[in-house]
Amino acid sequence: MCEDNENVNNQQxxxxxxxxxITVKKDGHFIHCLTVIGQIEGHYILPSQNKxxxxxxxxxxxxxxxxxxxxxxxxxxxxxxxxxxxAGLAIAELLSTMKTPTASLVLGGGHSIGVPLAVSCDxxxxxxxxxxxxxxxxxxxxxxxxxxxxxxxxxMQDRIVSFVSNNSQISAEDFRSLMMKTGELIMDVGSVxxxxxxxxxxxxxxLGGLGDALDYLEKKIxxx
Numbered sequence: 378m379c380e381d382n383e384n385v386n387n388q389q390x391x392x393x394x395x396x397x398x399i400t401v402k403k404d405g406h407f408i409h410c411l412t413v414i415g416q417i418e419g420h421y422i423l424p425s426q427n428k429x430x431x432x433x434x435x436x437x438x439x440x441x442x443x444x445x446x447x448x449x450x451x452x453x454x455x456x457x458x459x460x461x462x463x464a465g466l467a468i469a470e471l472l473s474t475m476k477t478p479t480a481s482l483v484l485g486g487g488h489s490i491g492v493p494l495a496v497s498c499d500x501x502x503x504x505x506x507x508x509x510x511x512x513x514x515x516x517x518x519x520x521x522x523x524x525x526x527x528x529x530x531x532x533m534q535d536r537i538v539s540f541v542s543n544n545s546q547i548s549a550e551d552f553r554s555l556m557m558k559t560g561e562l563i564m565d566v567g568s569v570x571x572x573x574x575x576x577x578x579x580x581x582x583x584l585g586g587l588g589d590a591l592d593y594l595e596k597k598i599x600x601x
Contacts, residue, residue, distance in 0.1 A: 398438060400448060406598050408450040408591065409442050411435070417468070417490055419461025430457070432464040439471045450594035453481040453498055459489030462514060462533060466490065466540065472497035473544055478597040480590045483507045483572075483581065493537060495581060496545040500593050502585040505572040509580060511555045512567025546579030 400409045413435070415428030423429050442448050453472065459465075472479060472494070479498035487495045487503075488510040495501050495509070503509070514534045534556070542549040555568040555578070562569065575581040583589070 406449045406595055407447045408452055408594055409448045410452045410454060411438060412454045412456075413468075413491070413494060414456050415460075416458055417460030417465040419464030421461075429460070432461070432468055435468050436471060439468070439475065443475050443477055448477065449598045450478045450480070451475070451498075452590055452594060453479065453494065455481060455483045455487050455491055455495055456485035457488055457491040457494070458486065459491060459510075462490050462537070464490075466493055466536065469493040469497040469540065473540075478594055478601065480594050482585075482587060482590045483509065483575075486510065490537075492580070493540050493544075496541055499597065500590075501545070501582045502590045502593075503572040503575055503581045503583075504586055505584055507572050509570045509575045510562075510567065511552070511570070512562065512565055513556050541580070545581070548579075551578065552580070 398409065398411045400407055402408075413430045415430060416423060418427075418429040418431045439451075442451055469490075479500075481495050481498040481501045483491075483495050483501070483503040484507055486508050489512060492509055492511060495503070514530050514537070516530070538549050538552055538556075541547065541552050555570075557566055558568045559566050561567065570578065570580065572581070572584055576584055
């Protein structure tokens, strides 16, 4: 029996190390905490010195959480610099369709694809010192200079705008204007919003920290 418990503990420690996730019991409720940090790694493996969140790790976790009988709530903690757009949007779509109560908390920054991830939960929180960086879809590396490439970028951008406007209080027009704003980002277009500005424009639901997010989840779990 002791060996079984030791194996379970080792598995939990390995999971925490690899994915930055943990399940805790608070006031009788099991709440799973999942961290999304660094770059969202998608179809291509990033250099080893990059801090990454691998979507092939996150997606199975979300499925397991949704199917779990013990886990009653999910807290997503975000401090990301963006990354693979399609991978990030895939994770955001999964979060937005979960029946398990969810909350997101932005710490540090929610850059680029971190914005859809932040708004995908039932309730989004941001600390006052955190920032949300909004800019158009970009691509590194060799790009074919043909009309189809520009059309692809436009369609991808429309997908993001539609998702954000459908899962937050900001309109598609206002979000697109934040994307195309000039004068804030060096050698780029876009906007940087601190916590208060992100809430004021309707992108994030409310200012708050860890305690506020956990309180929301507990109350939602009790209601349901």
